[in-house]
Amino acid sequence: MAIYLPRLRSEFYNLKPDDLIFYDRISKEAIHELLLLLIIMPISSLSVAVSKMN
Numbered sequence: 001m002a003i004y005l006p007r008l009r010s011e012f013y014n015l016k017p018d019d020l021i022f023y024d025r026i027s028k029e030a031i032h033e034l035l036l037l038l039i040i041m042p043i044s045s046l047s048v049a050v051s052k053m054n
Helices: 018-054
Strands: none
Touching: none
16 A cells, blocks of 8 residues: 555645645545554455355
């Protein structure tokens, strides 16, 4: 998983640069990715393990 930083910059959307918004977006994306790793990935691994048991 990765965070595509250029997409998080205001300039990507033809808006004026804003570092505070950029850092806010980075932190939200990082939390989102961590939650995916900590919650979604173990659940999908568990379902694969259960399906192999059957």
